[in-house]
Amino acid sequence: MSSDSSSTSGDEFTNPNPNPNSTSKPLEDQFASAALTQPNNEPPEIQESPNGVVNGSVGENNHGEVESNEREGEVGSNLEARQSVRWRRTNSEVEVEAPSSPSSSGYAGERGSSSGSGSSGGFDMIGGGIGGGDDDEIQEVSNVDSIQDSQASWMPGKRHVDEDDASLSWRKRKKHFFILSNSGKPIYSRYGDEHKLAGFSATLQAIISFVENGGDRVKLVRAGNHQVVFLVKGPIYLVCISCTEEPYESLRGQLELIYGQMLLILTKSVNRCFEKNPKFDMTPLLGGTDVVFSSLIHSFSWNPATFLHAYTCLPLAYATRQAAGAILQDVADSGVLFAILMCKHKVISLVGAQKASLHPDDMLLLANFVMSSESFRTSESFSPICLPRYNPMAFLYAYVHYLDVDTYLMLLTTSSDAFYHLKDCRIRIEMVLLKSNVLSEVQRSMLDGGMHVEDLPTDPLPRSGTLSPHLGQPRDSLESFKEPFVGIGGPAGLWHLCTVVYFWINMYLLSSHHQLIAHVNRKDYIGLTRTFMLPCMI
Amino acid sequence: MGCSSSLPDRSSGQLAGLNSENGGVSDAKNLRVKLVLLGDSGVGKSCIVLRFVRGQFDPTSKVTVGASFLSQTIALQDSTTVKFEIWDTAGQERYAALAPLYYRGAAVAVVVYDITSPESFAKAQYWVKELQKHGNPDIVMALVGNKADLNEKREVPVQDGIDYAEKNGMFFIETSAKTADNINQLFEEIAKRLPRPASS
Numbered sequence: 257m258s259s260d261s262s263s264t265s266g267d268e269f270t271n272p273n274p275n276p277n278s279t280s281k282p283l284e285d286q287f288a289s290a291a292l293t294q295p296n297n298e299p300p301e302i303q304e305s306p307n308g309v310v311n312g313s314v315g316e317n318n319h320g321e322v323e324s325n326e327r328e329g330e331v332g333s334n335l336e337a338r339q340s341v342r343w344r345r346t347n348s349e350v351e352v353e354a355p356s357s358p359s360s361s362g363y364a365g366e367r368g369s370s371s372g373s374g375s376s377g378g379f380d381m382i383g384g385g386i387g388g389g390d391d392d393e394i395q396e397v398s399n400v401d402s403i404q405d406s407q408a409s410w411m412p413g414k415r416h417v418d419e420d421d422a423s424l425s426w427r428k429r430k431k432h433f434f435i436l437s438n439s440g441k442p443i444y445s446r447y448g449d450e451h452k453l454a455g456f457s458a459t460l461q462a463i464i465s466f467v468e469n470g471g472d473r474v475k476l477v478r479a480g481n482h483q484v485v486f487l488v489k490g491p492i493y494l495v496c497i498s499c500t501e502e503p504y505e506s507l508r509g510q511l512e513l514i515y516g517q518m519l520l521i522l523t524k525s526v527n528r529c530f531e532k533n534p535k536f537d538m539t540p541l542l543g544g545t546d547v548v549f550s551s552l553i554h555s556f557s558w559n560p561a562t563f564l565h566a567y568t569c570l571p572l573a574y575a576t577r578q579a580a581g582a583i584l585q586d587v588a589d590s591g592v593l594f595a596i597l598m599c600k601h602k603v604i605s606l607v608g609a610q611k612a613s614l615h616p617d618d619m620l621l622l623a624n625f626v627m628s629s630e631s632f633r634t635s636e637s638f639s640p641i642c643l644p645r646y647n648p649m650a651f652l653y654a655y656v657h658y659l660d661v662d663t664y665l666m667l668l669t670t671s672s673d674a675f676y677h678l679k680d681c682r683i684r685i686e687m688v689l690l691k692s693n694v695l696s697e698v699q700r701s702m703l704d705g706g707m708h709v710e711d712l713p714t715d716p717l718p719r720s721g722t723l724s725p726h727l728g729q730p731r732d733s734l735e736s737f738k739e740p741f742v743g744i745g746g747p748a749g750l751w752h753l754c755t756v757v758y759f760w761i762n763m764y765l766l767s768s769h770h771q772l773i774a775h776v777n778r779k780d781y782i783g784l785t786r787t788f789m790l791p792c793m794i
Numbered sequence: 795m796g797c798s799s800s801l802p803d804r805s806s807g808q809l810a811g812l813n814s815e816n817g818g819v820s821d822a823k824n825l826r827v828k829l830v831l832l833g834d835s836g837v838g839k840s841c842i843v844l845r846f847v848r849g850q851f852d853p854t855s856k857v858t859v860g861a862s863f864l865s866q867t868i869a870l871q872d873s874t875t876v877k878f879e880i881w882d883t884a885g886q887e888r889y890a891a892l893a894p895l896y897y898r899g900a901a902v903a904v905v906v907y908d909i910t911s912p913e914s915f916a917k918a919q920y921w922v923k924e925l926q927k928h929g930n931p932d933i934v935m936a937l938v939g940n941k942a943d944l945n946e947k948r949e950v951p952v953q954d955g956i957d958y959a960e961k962n963g964m965f966f967i968e969t970s971a972k973t974a975d976n977i978n979q980l981f982e983e984i985a986k987r988l989p990r991p992a993s994s
Contacts, residue, residue, distance in 0.1 A: 541888045629857065629859045631859050637863065638860055638863060640889075640892055
């Protein structure tokens, strides 16, 4: 695992018992409660109030509380309060709305025909889960239960792209992502063919609009060990169904990134298409971008940048990065908005025009887009892209060129006519980088594999520059790390940062509950992120 | 999105940026032309270009994003050279509105369809009309039926292509990027049809 990348907070680090979350429970308690509550077949609840959701992230604490409350069967009358809203037996409205409500077992028989046939089948499936009373009968029927089943008998290797919501294998997927329109039209699904999932999409849409009709918003439905996270972005709905035990905030952040990725490809002006025609089918507009989304979703499981809101720097000697930064600065002064030199997902150097700042999430999405689209590797390209955090409404133009197998240059501009200028810039940059050996240094650093967890001292407390044997070996490219620890800035800060990250990764692995990560206060991340960005911004 | 603004009067003042280095002609013996490939997604535009420029064929489909830029110089028998600066555009619908960005000021447009797909032939006709409306009025247009190696799956008769090309004053050829059939011929034919400077 290459962990050289992340950032967390120094404050967290010095505090052995970080409590960034509102609940002031020591970590041990959280572990304890997490270990104690095994999710079982309790009916799903819909959490409504913002507070309720924050609560949810604390892990299973909330879960327990919910279980004890679950017989109250309240429906969203008290939305402002901290209580969660849950549907149990009270969801008669739901069943009334569903066109026909065949018995749960009846549905099981019809599974094969449910796809694409409107909402009844899918809706009932969820309805069964929500009703939750007769577990025996609906075992196969409810989404929840069937997936729970699958955990006991998980069959690896059953991967079919042509599956749909009727296929058992589809239901067994650990983590689904969906994008749909507010009329229920599928736009993207991580697994299965979007068009076959029309019925399922309609179900999701129905849930969202049902709650919206009550003047509220649905954020999270918890069903057994599954969470269904909703994110509404104007006419676009994003849904994640996951049994990975990641906290709500984390899943929501992933949905935000998926939405950002969509904006990067299309800009927010797609909303206008829905204004003109609510039944607008967006799938053709995203044609050929499946790989972009799937690579982003995959990165949720390996790239810390996806939850840290910070980007990863490639370890380089100060002088090398300085040389790269200087030439990028040079072109940025000539009317380039952003000049970014990257190696895979790691930043070598980054320069922006005056007053322009590039959000790390935009970097992540842009890098993901470029790396997952094979065509960029074949030749230089000039492509419209949108940076959602910079300006979600407008396209920028990206000149992309791979300097070697992994290293690529991205020059962003607002001018659609700038191709030849950017091409000239690239030729200049490439010459300088070759002359000053930056590219070979970069390759060397990549071969080194960046920093490894084992490079770091195991003691999570700050210390002065004791190096593990691996890092201690004389290596030019990592010269800068040999400076003793003096403060939070510069290379030493990066070093400090790594030790912090190591501490957290340890906690992460030990706990096997992802919640811990999310408990680190985001502000602290940002603080350290800035420091982290420093070496490459120079 | 720039589409409507790109009226045919472009030979005049708008030759900045994308077109700045594309005067069309450098001198009598060494031509330099901007060529744009248009067509539905998946018809093999990138494959044609890569076969022509690098002599490669990659059967794995790589969706083009935006547009790729490649160049290749060919020598003709009359000892002139033609340097093609090729804009290989993405066929996806979302890029259709941005196409004028790439075909603006182009001296040559190669409109590609897939002989196994009538839809792509219809799309090719759309592009021809689009170019007639908004493109350079002197543009040299070629209609290319690609994937000629899949003759047994053919759904667009050769004659349809020939007829349509003839009606619209285009040059027609069927190619196969996979077998390299007619690829070089395509570009050589285009080169021959280019308007030459007066001295030649």
